[in-house]
Amino acid sequence: MPPADRERLIELTNHAFGGHDTGFDKMTPAEAHSEILFYFYELIAEREENPGTDLVSTLLADGRLSTEDVLINCDNVLIGGNETTRHAITGLFHICQRFPEVLGALRADPGLLDQAVEEVVRWTSPAMHVLRVATEDCEIGGHEFTKGAPVVAWLSAANRDARRFTQPHRYQHDRHPNRHLGFGNGPHHCLGAALARIELRELLRQLSQEARAVSLESEPQWMRSNLVQGYSGLPVSIDWR
Numbered sequence: 132m133p134p135a136d137r138e139r140l141i142e143l144t145n146h147a148f149g150g151h152d153t154g155f156d157k158m159t160p161a162e163a164h165s166e167i168l169f170y171f172y173e174l175i176a177e178r179e180e181n182p183g184t185d186l187v188s189t190l191l192a193d194g195r196l197s198t199e200d201v202l203i204n205c206d207n208v209l210i211g212g213n214e215t216t217r218h219a220i221t222g223l224f225h226i227c228q229r230f231p232e233v234l235g236a237l238r239a240d241p242g243l244l245d246q247a248v249e250e251v252v253r254w255t256s257p258a259m260h261v262l263r264v265a266t267e268d269c270e271i272g273g274h275e276f277t278k279g280a281p282v283v284a285w286l287s288a289a290n291r292d293a294r295r296f297t298q299p300h301r302y303q304h305d306r307h308p309n310r311h312l313g314f315g316n317g318p319h320h321c322l323g324a325a326l327a328r329i330e331l332r333e334l335l336r337q338l339s340q341e342a343r344a345v346s347l348e349s350e351p352q353w354m355r356s357n358l359v360q361g362y363s364g365l366p367v368s369i370d371w372r
């Protein structure tokens with residue numbers, strides 16, 4: 132999307148999916164989501180007229196997707212990319228404050244960065260749950276599900292499962308194995324996982340090189356949402372090297 136529109140779209144996404152934001156007293160979250168869809172509807176019409184090398188034009192040029200499919204994919208990429216990585220990034224600063232040994236350990240051994248990134252995704256778990264519909268009667272973990280029943284998997288709970296992760300509430304930068312579900316699983320596994328990993332890795336690398344410590348200016352403010360696990364505020368100060 133054109134750079135001039137980005138701030139507005141980020142604000143709308145925050146409002147639509149991040150719980151009620153008091154800055155938007157005239158618009159409900161559902162209306163904010165409609166605004167996003169209207170925006171993409173117009174952008175798609177624009178790109179049909181003047182195709183470029185961007186994602187929207189590429190999806191249209193593929194020819195296999197209906198306009199509605201392209202619209203829903205635009206919405207999905209925007210939400211998937213905005214409402215998750217930001218909270219993992221914020222959580223990364225929280226981790227550096229809660230577990231002060233991490234910065235020094237990564238500075239001493241940057242070879243551990245990839246493992247440290249996986250652990251950021253597990254510890255922060257920004258995507259709280261995924262919804263599926265049972266395709267047949269089945270039993271999982273002693274619970275019966277009938278065909279057609281909606282089933283929610285709580286990823287943030289699974290990522291703290293003590294049967295799977297020792298000391299699950301601890302951030303261990305070198306945790307191994309670390310088969311977390313932070314990016315989901317199966318055919319809908321996160322499309323942007325590689326990008327999110329690059330962003331988190333680069334931030335961790337730079338921070339471990341350039342910062343000595345992170346401290347909190349005030350208590351973290353958590354978002355009121357059962358969709359996204361994240362922060363509405365995390366004021367920190369950084370002790371630069």
Ligand code: HEM
Pocket residue numbers: 207208211212213215216219252256257258261262286312313314315316318319320321322323324326327
């Ligand atoms: C730390 C960051 C991220 C986390 C924790 C995360 C988490 C997830 C999860 C759990 C799913 C699976 C949803 C399901 O199975 O129903 C998913 C799907 C998806 N994610 Fe991410 N995501 C992140 C970053 C991104 C980024 C940066 C993008 C885009 C640039 C993105 C785009 C998507 C899309 C389009 C899907 C849907 C894939 C499909 O249905 O086939 N995500 N993500």
